[in-house]
Amino acid sequence: MQHLQEEAVITSDRIYNRPPDEHGIKKNIKMTSSRLNALAEELKTRAAANLYRRRRTVESAQGRMLLIDGRQLINFCSNDYLGLAGDERVRNAFAAGVRDWGAGAGAAHLVCGHTRAHDTLEQALAEFTGCERCLLFSSGYAANMGTLNALAGRGDFIFADRLNHASLIDGALLSGARIRRYAHRDLDALAKQLIAADEESRKLIVSDGTFSMDGTVCDVDGLLNAARTHDAWLMLDEAHSLGVTGTAGRGLTAEVDAEDALILIGTLGKAFGTQGGFVAGSEDLIETLIQTARTYIYSTALPAAVAVATQESLAIAQAEQWRRDKLTELVARFKAGAQQAGLKLIDSETPIQPVLLNDEASALAASAALEDRGILVTAIRPPTVPRGTSRLRVTVTAAHTKADIDTLVEALEAVCI
Secondary structure (H helix, E strand, C coil): CHHHHHHHCCCHHHHHECCCCCCCCCCECCCCCHHHHHHHHHHHHHHHCCCCCCCCCECCCCCCEEEECCEEEEECCCCCCCCCCCCHHHHHHHHHHHHHHCCCCCCEHHHHHCCHHHHHHHHHHHHHHCCCEEEEECCHHHHHHHHHHHHCCCCCEEEEECCCCHHHHHHHHHHCCEEEEECCCCHHHHHHHHHHCCCCCCEEEEEECECCCCCCECCHHHHHHHHHHCCCEEEEECCCCCCCCCHHHCCCCCCCCCCCCEEEEEECCCCCCCCCEEEEECHHHHHHHHHHCHHHHCCECCCHHHHHHHHHHHHHHHHCHHHHHHHHHHHHHHHHHHHHHCCCECCCCCCEEEEEEECHHHHHHHHHHHHHCCEECEEECCCCCCCCCEEEEEECCCCCCHHHHHHHHHHHHHHHC
């Protein structure tokens, strides 16, 4: 666990003094101002509180195993739930897309960056989600930010679950709307806030579908009922459920008649294994976003090759039910083993299986100890999760084996109990 201790000591030299680059030029940034000194002190404070974050340089393609620092580690922290990021068919589709369309889109969608490949994917995603239309964004973050700022403003109300993703929080804050946060999945609290809101104001209920750090799932029927009762929209971010849950992976709304009340947000960078985000909904909703969503209007379009690759991964995700069946089996195996071992879990039936360790130092130490045993699991700490709930965020994928799950449980029991 020596590497953990080294990371906890942040010095000015480590942060600002760089080794020579490939041209032999040493780039030293001297801290000559009080502002830079303040930044260095803030980083030291963050490290002392066990809140310092560091990037890992991965030396292999995404998959069940990752090569990091010359070691092969079993990867239990990826959102590649269906194991499609490295699928040969998706790789080949991406390569074909590059040959046909080049490496970049060259411009925003509304200039000359919107290709037939983008258009075909939008139609496929609309059919997949059961919505009239779909609109591609450069990321799920951009989709959430752009949609919230296009639909809500001063005088409007946004009602948000307290455990919503950062992109939903930031989009709500930037919109200028009046924000009301309700306790996690508490529909009674939401109803009281909706009743208290100005009846003449626009109202937007915003929630994750599957919550990214807890693995808990919202009550879609309850939220839709609240939206209809109080003449509000429901904006549901299904980043972690599309491809994973529902008929053919269509998510939490697969069997729901949402009519015009639902605004659906999805991502392509998780179960579908590529990159980007999208909004699905009514014809008028999508046309409104094309006209007013700044993160759509002023961003270069995704490379067309990504759209080509996503068409392939979307088709695979729908056709190969065995991937979801295997996920269900592996999640059940992990939960049974973890509970028998006495690990503290959150009540989740999804591939997101947090192991609660409460304090930041314990989470970091457990993550480092797992890595020493050849397993990669990220320690999640504030502000990503509330204080006192630091955890190991275990994610199961269809690429894992039963032996991988048993190895993980055994290792967790050794380092966490």
